[in-house]
Amino acid sequence: MSMNKVIVTGGAGFIGSNLVERLLKDGAEEILVIDDFSTGKKENLHDSSKVHLVESKLEDINDLESQFKGYDFCFHLAAGVGVQYIMDNLSDSLLTNIQGTHIVFEACKENNIPVLITSTSEIYGTSKEESWDEETKSLIGPTTKLRWSYAVSKMIDEFLALSEFEAGNLRPIIVRLFNTIGPNQVSDYGMVVPRFVESALKDEDLVIHGDGSQTRSFTWVGDVIDYFVKLAELKSFGEIYNIGQTEEISIKNLAQLIIDTSNSNSKIKFLSHKDVFGDKFEDPTRRTPNIDKIVKATGIKPGYDIQTMIKEIVEFKRQD
Numbered sequence: 001m002s003m004n005k006v007i008v009t010g011g012a013g014f015i016g017s018n019l020v021e022r023l024l025k026d027g028a029e030e031i032l033v034i035d036d037f038s039t040g041k042k043e044n045l046h047d048s049s050k051v052h053l054v055e056s057k058l059e060d061i062n063d064l065e066s067q068f069k070g071y072d073f074c075f076h077l078a079a080g081v082g083v084q085y086i087m088d089n090l091s092d093s094l095l096t097n098i099q100g101t102h103i104v105f106e107a108c109k110e111n112n113i114p115v116l117i118t119s120t121s122e123i124y125g126t127s128k129e130e131s132w133d134e135e136t137k138s139l140i141g142p143t144t145k146l147r148w149s150y151a152v153s154k155m156i157d158e159f160l161a162l163s164e165f166e167a168g169n170l171r172p173i174i175v176r177l178f179n180t181i182g183p184n185q186v187s188d189y190g191m192v193v194p195r196f197v198e199s200a201l202k203d204e205d206l207v208i209h210g211d212g213s214q215t216r217s218f219t220w221v222g223d224v225i226d227y228f229v230k231l232a233e234l235k236s237f238g239e240i241y242n243i244g245q246t247e248e249i250s251i252k253n254l255a256q257l258i259i260d261t262s263n264s265n266s267k268i269k270f271l272s273h274k275d276v277f278g279d280k281f282e283d284p285t286r287r288t289p290n291i292d293k294i295v296k297a298t299g300i301k302p303g304y305d306i307q308t309m310i311k312e313i314v315e316f317k318r319q320d
Contacts, residue, residue, distance in 0.1 A: 003233075006072060007068060007071050011051075054067070057096065058078055108170060115171070115172050117161055124287070132290060175243050178217055178287060179192075179217065182221030193254070204266060206259065214251055215249060215286040227294060227300060242289040246288060258310055
């Protein structure tokens with residue numbers, strides 16, 4: 001598939017900017033980045049004559065169809081991100097996730113552009129299954145726990161994509177991301193790893209929400225980008241893929257690993273979720289993907305273990 005002219009919505013964000021960098025390295029001639037800088041940063045984007053930036057929310061662009069004309073592929077990453085950001089900006093996040101995605105699909109349909117859309121591990125909810133594959137049933141909490149609104153908005157995006165695919169109108173690839181981390185991720189929106197690393201480097205307390213026994217699996221952003229590019233090349237339309245690591249670590253052990261790696265004098269403190277987010281919050285106890293499907297399709301296995309990832313991030317933040 002030709003990837004000379006590519007659209008990246010949310011291209012100034014953490015994952016988006018890493019993707020733009022990779023596409024430039026791979027020889028893309030032109031990249032259209034659409035970002036409203038709600039969580040992205042201009043300095044994430046390298047100055048390049050090949051990058052054309054539109055600073056706007058997707059839903060505020062009048063004629064997205066004509067903006068998309070002549071492009072080969074769309075990576076649709078724009079979304080409200082980070083638990084903290086979403087809890088603080090609920091209505092905006094939901095609108096961006098649903099309305100923004102609908103507009104992108106319409107523009108892609110009009111111009112016959114394939115689209116890779118980022119969904120989320122959140123949609124598995126609090127599923128009790130050992131490991132979550134793409135067919136695992138979702139177990140979403142009640143609507144009174146507003147945390148789940150993000151998951152549901154992403155589910156709607158998936159339904160939209162798959163129904164348009166079934167009707168022969170759209171060529172979508174859906175990826176469900178599990179906790180992606182990397183050097184230039186910011187801590188501003190409740191992202192746990194950069195938040196812990198920044199605290200550790202200042203010898204400040206590492207504050208854990210809950211008792212720290214909840215486990216997560218963290219994926220290196222470079223691995224995520226490798227998967228994006230490969231899936232686009234393979235034209236895996238109409239398919240859903242988990243992208244993540246199968247190695248779990250408890251948040252308590254993660255905090256300790258970060259303290260040890262950075263030779264920090266920080267202490268670990270615990271705060272209840274209620275104290276942090278009020279009673280509109282519910283936290284899954286674990287979140288681990290089955291990645292057999294994507295490994296089989298692409299031949300790529302995640303390359304970084306958690307110790308290596310933390311070491312790289314600590315070194316990057318030290319120089320930052």
